[in-house]
Amino acid sequence: MGRLETREAPALIAEIRTATAHVEQPTIDLAGVAEVDGGFLALLRADLAARNVRADVRGGERLGALVDLYRGDVRPLSRKARSPEELLCHVGRAAVIDVGHLTSILAFTGQLAIAAVRVVRRPRRGHWSELPYLVERAGADAVPIVLVINFLIGFVLGYMAARALSMFGANIYVSDLVGIGMTRQLGPLMTAVILCGRSGAAYTTELGAMKVDEEIDALRTLGLEPFGWLVMPRLLALLVALPALTLLADIVGMCGGLVVAVTSLGLTPRGYFNELRSTLTPWDVESGVILSLAFALAIGLIACEQGFAASGGPQGVGQRTTSAVVTSLFAIVVLDACITVLYRAYGLS
Amino acid sequence: MRCEAVASRLPGPAGAAVEVRDLTIGRGDVTLVEGITFSVPRGEIFAILGGSGSGKSTLLRYLVGLETPMKGEIDVAGRGPPDLDAGLPPFGVMFQGGALFGSMTVLENVTLPLEEWTDLPIADVDVIASAKLELVGLASAADQLPAQISGGMTKRAAIARALALDPPIVFFDEPGAGLDPVTALEIDNLILTLARSSNLTVLMVTHELASIFRIADRCLLLDRSSKRVLAIGDPRALRVSDEPRIREFFNPPSKGTERP
Numbered sequence: 262m263g264r265l266e267t268r269e270a271p272a273l274i275a276e277i278r279t280a281t282a283h284v285e286q287p288t289i290d291l292a293g294v295a296e297v298d299g300g301f302l303a304l305l306r307a308d309l310a311a312r313n314v315r316a317d318v319r320g321g322e323r324l325g326a327l328v329d330l331y332r333g334d335v336r337p338l339s340r341k342a343r344s345p346e347e348l349l350c351h352v353g354r355a356a357v358i359d360v361g362h363l364t365s366i367l368a369f370t371g372q373l374a375i376a377a378v379r380v381v382r383r384p385r386r387g388h389w390s391e392l393p394y395l396v397e398r399a400g401a402d403a404v405p406i407v408l409v410i411n412f413l414i415g416f417v418l419g420y421m422a423a424r425a426l427s428m429f430g431a432n433i434y435v436s437d438l439v440g441i442g443m444t445r446q447l448g449p450l451m452t453a454v455i456l457c458g459r460s461g462a463a464y465t466t467e468l469g470a471m472k473v474d475e476e477i478d479a480l481r482t483l484g485l486e487p488f489g490w491l492v493m494p495r496l497l498a499l500l501v502a503l504p505a506l507t508l509l510a511d512i513v514g515m516c517g518g519l520v521v522a523v524t525s526l527g528l529t530p531r532g533y534f535n536e537l538r539s540t541l542t543p544w545d546v547e548s549g550v551i552l553s554l555a556f557a558l559a560i561g562l563i564a565c566e567q568g569f570a571a572s573g574g575p576q577g578v579g580q581r582t583t584s585a586v587v588t589s590l591f592a593i594v595v596l597d598a599c600i601t602v603l604y605r606a607y608g609l610s
Numbered sequence: 611m612r613c614e615a616v617a618s619r620l621p622g623p624a625g626a627a628v629e630v631r632d633l634t635i636g637r638g639d640v641t642l643v644e645g646i647t648f649s650v651p652r653g654e655i656f657a658i659l660g661g662s663g664s665g666k667s668t669l670l671r672y673l674v675g676l677e678t679p680m681k682g683e684i685d686v687a688g689r690g691p692p693d694l695d696a697g698l699p700p701f702g703v704m705f706q707g708g709a710l711f712g713s714m715t716v717l718e719n720v721t722l723p724l725e726e727w728t729d730l731p732i733a734d735v736d737v738i739a740s741a742k743l744e745l746v747g748l749a750s751a752a753d754q755l756p757a758q759i760s761g762g763m764t765k766r767a768a769i770a771r772a773l774a775l776d777p778p779i780v781f782f783d784e785p786g787a788g789l790d791p792v793t794a795l796e797i798d799n800l801i802l803t804l805a806r807s808s809n810l811t812v813l814m815v816t817h818e819l820a821s822i823f824r825i826a827d828r829c830l831l832l833d834r835s836s837k838r839v840l841a842i843g844d845p846r847a848l849r850v851s852d853e854p855r856i857r858e859f860f861n862p863p864s865k866g867t868e869r870p
Contacts, residue, residue, distance in 0.1 A: 379695070471712070478676050479709035483723050484698035 265291070267300030274308050287314065291328060292321025302331035310336065362588055369566040376488030387489035395494055399460040400502030404509065406459070407452055411443070411510035414451055415517025418442050422518075423526050432526040436536040439518030444545040446552075448510035450597060453556035456503055457589040461564040464495050465585040468568025469578035477569065487569075496561040503557035504550045511546060548609065552600055559592040625688035627652045627779050627811035628673060633682030635665055635672050642668055643832050646682070648842055650828075652778070653809040655801065657822050657845070659859070660832030666815040667706060667783055669832070673813065674703050674781055687779060698727050701779040702772035706787075706815075708764035710756040716767045717743065717752040723774045742770040745800055747793070762789045769797065773804070782814035786821045794818065798825050819860065823849075831859060 265273060281287035289305075291297055297320075309316050320328030346354070380387050422438040468491060471477050477487050515537065522528040567585035571578045604610045626649045633646040642665035650656045658666045671677045673684060675692030686692045687700035710719045720739040724730065730738070743749045746766035751759050759767070765788060772780050785801070786794040802825045804810040816822060822829060822845050829848070833840040833855070841848050841856045849860040 474707060474712070475705045475709040476711055478671075479703065479705055479711075481676065481694045482674050482699060482701075482703040483726070484694070485726060486695070 263295050265294050265297040265301045267298055267304070270301045270304045273301070274305055277305070278308065278312070281314070281316065286317065288317045288319065290319045290321070291324055292319060294324065297324055297327065299327070299331065302328060306331055306333075307337065359588070362584070365570065366563060366566050366588075369569070370562060373488050373492060373562070376486055377493070379486060380489040380493060387486070387493055388491070389494065392494045392497060395498035396501050398463075399456065399498045400505055403455060403459055403502070403506060407455055407506045407510055408513050410455060411448060411451055412513045412517040414447050415439055415443055415514030416520055417517075418447065418514070419518035419521030420525075423521055427526060432522070432528060433532065433536050435518060435522050435526055435528070436515075436533045437540045440515055440537045440541050441545055443514030443518075444511045444541065444549045446549070446597070446601075448514055449507045449549045449552040449556060450593065452503060452506045452510045453553060453560065453593050454590065456499065456506070456557075457560050457586060457593065460499060460502075461560045461589050462582050462586050464561070464564035465568040465571075465582045466578055468565055469571030469581050472569055472571045473574060473578060492561075492565045492569075495565060496558070499557040499561045500554060503553045503560075507549060507553040508546070511549065544609065548604060552597065555596050555600060556593050559596055560589045563589045563592060626650055626685075627654070627687060628656075628813060629683075629685040630673070631683045633669075633672065633684060634680045635668050635677070636680055637665075637668055641680070641837060642834075643837050643839065644681075646830075646832075646839055648830055648839075650811060650813060652811050653805060654827045655805050655812045655814070655825050657826035657829035658813065658815045658832070659817075659822065659829050660840075661834055661859075664832040664834040666832060670703075670781055670783055670813070670815055674701065675699065698775070700777060701781060702775065702777040704765075704768045704772040704780070704782045704785060706783040708756070708761075708768040710764055710767055710771070712756050715753050715755055716748065716759065716763075719756070719767060720770050720774050723771065727775060739770075739774065742773055743767070745773070746770045747796060762793060765789060766793070766797070769800075776808070778809075779811040779813070782812065782816075784815055784817065786816060786818045794821065795824075801825055819862070831856060 277289065281289070302318075305318070309318075318328055319325070345351075418439050419435055422435045423432070426432055426434055426438075468477070471491070477491070480487050480490055519530060519533050522533045523530060564585045567581040567588070571581040601610075628648075628650040630646055630648050634641060634644045635646065636642050646669065648656075658669055660666050668677070672679055673686065673692070675686075675694045679691075684691050689700060692699060692701075710716070711722070714722065717736070717739055720742055721735050724735045724738055725732075728735070740749060740752065743752055746769050748763060748766050748770060751763055751767070756764055756767070765785065769782070769785060772782070782801075785797055789797065798821050801812055801814075805812050805825075814826075826845055828843055829845045830842050831840040831848070832838075840859075841851065841853070845860060848856050851857050851860075
């Protein structure tokens with residue numbers, strides 16, 4: 262005989278089954294076979310066990326040891342059913358997890374506050390030399406994308422305004438709409454969204470990988486403070502980078518509006534900027550910057566908290582990163598709404 | 611001021627380096643081992659043994675203060691339970707996977723604790739760190755990043771980092787695993803020399819029987835099925851224990867491991 266391989270096993274075993282159908286205790290001697298593989302032996306054993314046949318399988322001198330390896334009765338282990346959760350269950354569970362996130366982020370903020378006291382007492386506990394590098398990465402490296410996106414946002418905003426305004430011959434007010442829209446809302450919001458995707462995700466991945474590789478534990482056993490060493494510099498970097506980028510966003514957004522004003526509304530650049538100067542107040546810009554500070558805090562806290570909470574290898578880090586980005590976006594929008602309402606309530610609008 | 615900080619890290623002359631009383635350890639809500647009691651005098655090489663999943667590495671995490679005991683007491687260096695928020699701990703730790711900081715070179719990983727906890731000039735820091743890397747035979751890889759070196763080299767760099775501040779107690783998680791036999795022997799000899807010459811206390815989790823018999827003064831054997839400590843004592847004595855499970859651990863059946 263030739264080779265007994267897994268691929269041909271079902272047919273061969275069916276043959277063996279018919280050949281030994283009426284034998285009480287068959288002897289299956291594989292000594293004459295040139296080669297036999299493990300998969301074949303496992304299937305053969307399983308077949309014999311399923312039929313309750315007590316067969317004597319022999320392999321002779323050459324294959325005996327291999328046959329012995331598969332001596333025990335093979336009973337297929339039951340697979341754990343992994344049917345996808347029902348939609349409603351899934352939605353409910355996701356909601357519960359999101360609420361859980363909120364509490365864990367609050368707990369993390371508390372821990373951070375305690376650590377901050379220790380760091381303030383002994384600034385040595387912070388890794389401040391990394392700060393310029395982190396600001397560069399979160400801030401300077403994001404400049405091109407922030408410029409392009411906010412220019413286009415200003416441009417689109419201008420077009421939307423242009424259509425309505427030209428109906429009333431109020432073309433000049435396009436600059437008011439774009440200026441106030443960018444500085445108060447869209448500049449801070451779009452920039453925060455970009456930073457959430459760029460830096461927030463990067464922070465979660467970095468810290469998550471460090472957590473999984475026990476680097477954070479190693480830091481602690483060296484007597485160094487992970488909050489001071491890893492979280493505070495990142496948080497500070499965002500608090501510096503996001504407002505700075507927001508100011509840039511405001512400016513290019515207005516330039517985007519200018520293009521529309523000049524090309525389709527027949528305004529001059531001088532007219533556009535004069536109108537801007539007369540309507541925009543410092544508070545318009547300041548309120549946006551305050552928003553961006555709140556966004557920076559939210560992105561940094563959520564990203565670092567999720568990174569520290571990572572466990573269980575690459576998949577765990579990936580899940581935490583997704584969750585960090587989604588939670589941050591959610592937090593940004595909620596904060597935006599709350600703060601805007603607060604501005605209004607206190608007569609600051 | 612710095613000298614004081616280092617001197618206060620030494621355990622009192624009479625106290626044990628590590629003392630554990632009736633400790634219960636676990637992961638999450640699952641209890642792994644209960645009733646762990648042992649004491650490691652200064653200068654001893656103490657091995658923590660057990661099958662995989664028996665809680666050896668977890669026990670180490672409790673001993674260094676990364677986990678809070680579910681029950682029982684731990685005293686390290688006569689200073690009570692280890693508190694990682696209270697400044698420089700009186701021990702060094704080598705993690706199983708090395709846990710080198712990925713953004714720093716091998717040399718920077720070793721200089722980090724020296725820079726953070728001493729006021730030495732940078733040149734002296736470099737001298738000490740280089741000497742530590744020389745000890746583990748890794749001087750040639752000083753400028754490499756952790757991602758650029760092999761698993762065994764990562765392990766040796768982690769040993770150098772754990773020894774950077776010459777702590778009185780060092781915890782090793784599988785120092786010899788994954789090393790070639792020659793390097794593993796060198797690491798064993800290094801640990802033995804340090805323990806004998808500078809009264810270093812070593813607690814190590816390990817699987818390597820050869821290494822245990824070569825350097826361990828005493829060992830602790832954890833058992834997963836009974837969730838208890840199976841034995842504490844000199845491995846050479848435990849090898850001929852009356853208890854079959856202990857004997858089996860120290861004399862694994864060698865059938866088929868060597869070619870005729």
